[in-house]
Amino acid sequence: MSVSAKGVGMNIYKSVLFFVIALSVSAFAQEEGHLNVKTVVQKEEVTVNAAGERETRLVPAETVIPGERVVYTITFRNISEEPADNVVITNPIDASLTYVDGSAFGPGTEIQFSVDGGTSFAAAAELRVVEDGVERPANEDDFTHVRWVMQNDLAAGAQGMARFTAVLN
Amino acid sequence: MAPAVVLAVGTPVGTVIENTATVTFDLAGSPVTLQTNTTIVTVVERIDVNVTVQSPQVLVAASDTNQALLFRVTNTGNGTETFQLAINSALGGDDFDPVPAVPPIYFDSDGSGDFNVGDVAYTPGTNDPVLAADATVDVFLINDIPGGVANGETGLSQLTATSATGTGAPGTEFTGQGDGGVDAIVGTSGGEDLDTGEYLVSDVQVIIVKAQAVADPFGGTQPIPGATITYTITVEVLGTGTATASAVRDLIPTYATYVPASITLNTVSLTDAIDADAGEIDTSGAPTIVVRLGDLTAVAGIQTVVFQVTID
Numbered sequence: 406m407s408v409s410a411k412g413v414g415m416n417i418y419k420s421v422l423f424f425v426i427a428l429s430v431s432a433f434a435q436e437e438g439h440l441n442v443k444t445v446v447q448k449e450e451v452t453v454n455a456a457g458e459r460e461t462r463l464v465p466a467e468t469v470i471p472g473e474r475v476v477y478t479i480t481f482r483n484i485s486e487e488p489a490d491n492v493v494i495t496n497p498i499d500a501s502l503t504y505v506d507g508s509a510f511g512p513g514t515e516i517q518f519s520v521d522g523g524t525s526f527a528a529a530a531e532l533r534v535v536e537d538g539v540e541r542p543a544n545e546d547d548f549t550h551v552r553w554v555m556q557n558d559l560a561a562g563a564q565g566m567a568r569f570t571a572v573l574n
Numbered sequence: 575m576a577p578a579v580v581l582a583v584g585t586p587v588g589t590v591i592e593n594t595a596t597v598t599f600d601l602a603g604s605p606v607t608l609q610t611n612t613t614i615v616t617v618v619e620r621i622d623v624n625v626t627v628q629s630p631q632v633l634v635a636a637s638d639t640n641q642a643l644l645f646r647v648t649n650t651g652n653g654t655e656t657f658q659l660a661i662n663s664a665l666g667g668d669d670f671d672p673v674p675a676v677p678p679i680y681f682d683s684d685g686s687g688d689f690n691v692g693d694v695a696y697t698p699g700t701n702d703p704v705l706a707a708d709a710t711v712d713v714f715l716i717n718d719i720p721g722g723v724a725n726g727e728t729g730l731s732q733l734t735a736t737s738a739t740g741t742g743a744p745g746t747e748f749t750g751q752g753d754g755g756v757d758a759i760v761g762t763s764g765g766e767d768l769d770t771g772e773y774l775v776s777d778v779q780v781i782i783v784k785a786q787a788v789a790d791p792f793g794g795t796q797p798i799p800g801a802t803i804t805y806t807i808t809v810e811v812l813g814t815g816t817a818t819a820s821a822v823r824d825l826i827p828t829y830a831t832y833v834p835a836s837i838t839l840n841t842v843s844l845t846d847a848i849d850a851d852a853g854e855i856d857t858s859g860a861p862t863i864v865v866r867l868g869d870l871t872a873v874a875g876i877q878t879v880v881f882q883v884t885i886d
Contacts, residue, residue: 439606442597446613470620470759471584471652479595479610489599496595501585574585
């Protein structure tokens with residue numbers, strides 16, 4: 406994991422934080438013994454390389470300002486001896502964030518959204534909301550949750566990922 | 575000078591955004607639900623400002639003093655920020671340089687939009703405006719107009735608002751200098767914005783001429799009972815300015831009766847009713863012809879209003 410902190414103090418802080426996360430993840434893994442699951446949050450950092458080209462890379466996000474994009478990545482690995490069926494990853498979209506249209510990504514998954522706080526889910530194009538008594542197609546401002554429905558079993562030892570980008574309001 | 579996008583108020587500084595994903599699956603026929611770790615992101619301060627001129631072109635004459643241009647300064651960041659204000663009247667792209675008054679910047683303290691005696695002067699470093707996120711302050715630039723400027727000439731004057739925390743390319747970081755000691759990061763405005771107002775030397779002259787033609791029932795031109803009088807009112811604007819919200823109002827003479835549906839504007843008929851078209855006969859008091867000409871300039875040419883009455 407690359408770290409772009411500016412001070413020594415920050416580096417120490419990050420090391421401690423990552424250590425704690427690593428502990429808690431392994432605790433889950435031991436306890437459940439099924440899937441190893443993890444979320445990371447990153448943001449885009451644009452730099453100019455030696456050739457003068459703009460390069461965008463994802464760096465760990467600790468702070469964010471309005472208008473900035475954050476990228477959430479959920480990874481999961483089947484550490485059991487059995488295939489996992491009906492794998493569904495669900496992620497709430499915080500009220501201070503707006504989903505970036507088209508950003509959800511997950512190999513082998515069908516991507517669905519909720520506009521009712523996670524009660525029901527459907528493909529983005531099928532969702533409708535009622536605003537001021539008038540029904541209209543839902544848009545990214547309306548999404549409260551995103552979820553990824555795996556189309557096939559996750560074999561023993563296999564891993565997958567789900568990702569989306571949101572912008573801070 | 576592209577106008578900056580004015581954001582609605584952003585997520586407040588210090589907001590903590592936690593995120594936990596849920597993973598559900600079936601293993602050997604048994605449902606399992608797992609939570610991921612929780613990520614934490616903290617919202618820090620974004621420094622942004624927008625300056626937008628509020629005055630349309632201000633019409634002036636040579637040697638006018640204390641001519642005000644109104645601007646609005648908006649804190650488009652998400653924290654509380656102090657801004658420094660500056661005037662520049664020595665700009666290119668105009669015909670003359672307005673002369674900043676002393677002092678040259680005032681707050682619109684009474685919120686009237688007009689420069690009044692009650693408005694408070696800005697003193698840099700003393701009463702720099704402190705704006706909460708999304709808050710605004712209205713500011714006047716006050717200039718005198720030099721003598722000897724000619725009709726149609728323009729002079730520009732510019733207001734700049736600068737974040738006291740600092741400016742720089744978007745992304746520039748001021749560690750620990752945001753609200754509550756968080757980092758402050760420069761947004762798309764660079765922490766500074768400006769806009770420019772314009773003075774136009776303008777003399778507007780409106781010339782109105784009313785003429786009448788009488789047609790009596792016997793084919794003559796005698797103003798006798800039963801004769802029709804056709805009134806023709808012409809309005810002409812001279813000079814470079816704009817005669818705003820121009821309207822013709824003409825009282826029907828007491829000895830006469832308006833001929834229904836006889837109003838025309840530039841030969842186009844107007845209804846008598848008070849409705850969407852430009853004219854009507856207003857009978858709420860003494861019958862009066864009203865034709866609204868709107869904002870007129872010399873370019874519009876002569877406007878001609880015609881209506882008829884019969885002599886009682």
